[in-house]
Amino acid sequence: MLKLGIIGTNWITEQFVHAAHETGKWELTAVYSRTLEKANQFGDKFASTSEFFDNLDDFFAQGSFDTVYIASPNSLHFEQAKQAILAGKDVIVEKPACSNPFEMKQLQRLLDQNPDTFLFEAARHVHEPNFRAVTKAVEGLNVVQGATLTYAKYSSRYDAVLNGEEPNIFSPDFSGGCVQDLGVYLVYDAIVWFGMPGSAEYHATMLTTGVDGKGVAILHYNGFDVTLNLAKNVNSYLPGEIYGLKETIRMDHSSDLNEVYLDDGAGNKTLLSVPQAENPMLAEANEFADVLNDKGSNDAKQLEEDWLAYAVQVNKVLYELRQSAHIKFKADRVAEEVEEENDES
Ligand SMILES: NC(=O)c1ccc[n+]([C@@H]2O[C@H](COP(=O)([O-])OP(=O)(O)OC[C@H]3O[C@@H](n4cnc5c(N)ncnc54)[C@H](OP(=O)(O)O)[C@@H]3O)[C@@H](O)[C@H]2O)c1
Structure with missing residues (x-):
């Protein structure tokens, strides 16, 4: 059974955990929320859950889960996914995985350095x-x-x-x-x-x-x-x-x-x-589980890479x-500042 940890306690996380449990391949074991009260409230809905955190560093360091499902506001996905990869956790990150191609490139680089860690964008349909x-x-x-x-x-x-x-x-x-x-x-x-x-x-x-x-x-x-x-x-x-x-x-x-x-x-x-x-x-929860359960095979790695390639292309087009349309995010300004600093150094 794959062990799941979650970030974000809104209805979408509940729907994903129900789907994951319905596959019979996952069990929710760890919940992170900004408050322990909410983490406990969410965990109470699923009997398999035994670990509750309100500190993200502790969640990744002490949580006994293999895969994290990230369903926080969009701008937080990148840093949380990065932290997860560095902690050796596989990642299912809600769409959109990243705010811009700058973030996406960094995640790709990190995944290249950690080829045994998988990341999926939850583009369910x-x-x-x-x-x-x-x-x-x-x-x-x-x-x-x-x-x-x-x-x-x-x-x-x-x-x-x-x-x-x-x-x-x-x-x-x-x-x-x-x-x-x-x-x-x-x-x-x-x-x-x-x-x-x-x-x-x-x-x-x-x-x-x-x-x-x-x-x-x-x-x-x-x-x-x-x-x-x-x-x-x-x-x-x-x-x-x-x-x-x-x-x-x-x-x-x-x-x-x-x-x-x-x-x-x-x-x-x-x-x-x-x-x-x-x-x-349900379909994505099933397919992600199948790939993770088959980790080590060429087919599983290929599927993960193919899905990631689509995520990268979607990110570019968005x-x-x-x-x-001149729509600018705070995350774009952060990316530009880092790029300017890199150019200067
Ligand atoms: N695949 C789908 O069908 C689908 C459907 C809906 C949403 N989504 C995706 O799921 C993600 C979450 O969407 P949502 O509408 O649930 O977002 P949201 O309500 O704004 O936030 C989701 C969770 O993140 C935490 N959070 C909220 N504000 C935060 C803040 N300022 N700082 C840190 N954490 C904060 C909260 O959990 P805690 O209070 O427990 O920390 C909250 O339950 C988005 O990326 C969205 O695109 C996907």
Whole structure:
């Protein structure tokens, strides 16, 4: 049984731990929270948990877990992942793994120096069978002429923004905003299905907090464009579409893929999807466990590297999109300062 430690005690961590337990391959043993009270409250929900920490150094030094699941605010992922790798722990880090390519490069360097330590970005949907069904269908198209993908969901934290507050997910200090959050899913879609775009631009609607609330991204490929509609301040029910010649791959949603059809343009629809697991994190929890349980094999290392390569590409495109819309995070300024210091020395 793989032993799991967690950072962050919000609902997403609970969902991940339920998924992990459902696989029968993981058990939660250690909880870190900024307060022991919250760590205990969270741990009380899972009988396997026996270690509780409110100090991150102690968590990594004394916790008996093998893998940490990091679900803290985005800007903290990098330092926490770094600390985990240095402590010899495998890492599952929530999307987006890093704020910018500068952080990503440092993590890659650290992983190269510690090849027995694995890091996964928790881009849950790419591990699901219906995502793979779309990948296969795209491979089957004779020609790709573009795609329109949408992920627009009113965030429960947007009310706070309207009240003049700055919740983490809408804060540039915590690497928040729409493209850096929901954009991750759609940029993964585009990169896995069509490869790296030649260039990308983002037309953002900015919020008073200094990040984007919604926007339209256009990824330019050789001969076609992919349009991404993103929002955290409205709800959209638009489906996703990928255009072949006469055929269209039709998805009920661009990330939560429940129903996927290949439409031949002549009135025939072929169902490509299978019923989804109830817990959307089950597929990733299963696949990460399988790779970790197979550690030492070439296949496991290859899969980890392939997934990481996608994470690196997604990180690059997100950064390009943000740059084009002049969206700047505190973490970008930190990166620039370090680079300037390195240039001077
Ligand atoms: N894969 C998915 O479907 C999915 C869905 C939602 C979110 N996410 C990702 O999960 C991560 C967490 O998102 P979230 O909305 O749960 O974030 P959040 O509520 O802002 O913070 C998550 C946890 O981090 C800790 N935390 C909060 N503020 C902090 C601060 N200022 N300094 C240090 N720790 C702090 C809190 O745990 P303690 O109080 O216990 O320390 C909190 O429960 C994000 O990266 C997000 O993108 C993924």
